Amino acid sequence: xxxxxxxxxxxxxxxxxxxxxxxxxxxxxxxxxxxxxxxxxxxxxxxxxxxxxxxxxxxxxxxxxxxxxxxxxxxxxxxxxxxxxxxxxxxxxxxxxxxxxxxxxxxxxxxxxxxxxxxxxxxxxxxxxxxxxxxxxxxxxxxxxxxxxxxxxxxxxxxxxxxxxxxxxxxxxxxxxxxxxxxxxxxxxxxxxxxxxxxxxxxxxxxxxxxxxxxxxxxxxxx
Numbered sequence: 036x037x038x039x040x041x042x043x044x045x046x047x048x049x050x051x052x053x054x055x056x057x058x059x060x061x062x063x064x065x066x067x068x069x070x071x072x073x074x075x076x077x078x079x080x081x082x083x084x085x086x087x088x089x090x091x092x093x094x095x096x097x098x099x100x101x102x103x104x105x106x107x108x109x110x111x112x113x114x115x116x117x118x119x120x121x122x123x124x125x126x127x128x129x130x131x132x133x134x135x136x137x138x139x140x141x142x143x144x145x146x147x148x149x150x151x152x153x154x155x156x157x158x159x160x161x162x163x164x165x166x167x168x169x170x171x172x173x174x175x176x177x178x179x180x181x182x183x184x185x186x187x188x189x190x191x192x193x194x195x196x197x198x199x200x201x202x203x204x205x206x207x208x209x210x211x212x213x214x215x216x217x218x219x220x221x222x223x224x225x226x227x228x229x230x231x232x233x234x235x236x237x238x239x240x241x242x243x244x245x246x247x248x249x250x251x252x253x254x255x256x257x258x
Contacts, residue, residue, distance in 0.1 A: 043105065043108065047111050047114055048114070050115075069160060069179050071094065071163045071256070072164045072169040072170040073085040073163060073166070073181050074180070074181070074183070074228060076183065076190060076213060077190060078185065078191060078197075078209050079183045079193075082098065084249060087245060089162075091249060092161075095163070097162055097164045098166070099167055102152060102164065102167045103167065106145060118159070131150045135150075138171065138172065138226075140225065150172060156169075157173045157177050168220050168226070168228075171233070179235050179252070181234060181252055182231065182237045183248070184238070185240045191206050236251070236252060236255050
């Protein structure tokens with residue numbers, strides 16, 4: 036657990052340096068650079084889409100596990116927020132209050148940390164966020180939200196290949212993970228993660244390859 040925390044700390048330190056360099060190079064730009072949020076069904080290839088998209092756009096990638104670890108560590112969350120100036124921190128607090136009010140949320144300590152993480156990332160921009168419900172709280176004008184889906188049997192097959200499991204094991208894994216994600220979004224954001232109206236674009240990877248999915252997202256972002 037200690038090594039895991041240290042690794043997260045190092046990742047955030049590297050991200051802070053990237054933000055500093057990014058804002059030095061682009062300080063004359065006034066246009067807000069968007070955040071892309073990726074929600075995905077387990078086994079649909081959403082993580083691969085997010086990784087390739089971030090690489091092609093030159094965006095930072097914040098996967099679900101990293102977001103979770105940052106939100107659970109007060110020290111790391113604080114280090115992330117220290118990248119904002121006083122005005123940015125004030126705006127962040129206002130944004131959090133508005134998000135809680137607009138969505139009628141009942142924030143516990145974890146959710147407040149999570150919102151601070153989302154708000155800080157959104158403030159800097161040029162990021163792809165995978166999971167944890169970022170699309171429900173980052174303002175629409177600041178993000179492009181995507182949902183990656185695929186038929187259940189195909190997702191089971193993908194998980195079986197990825198983890199070297201039997202079909203029965205993979206089926207249980209997909210069902211459990213899907214149930215956990217639905218419960219998380221319902222608990223913290225009063226929303227249905229499967230509702231297509233919550234997203235700007237829904238992609239079925241049975242019909243569209245990973246590379247073509249990335250092309251579709253980039254095309255939709257620039258439309």
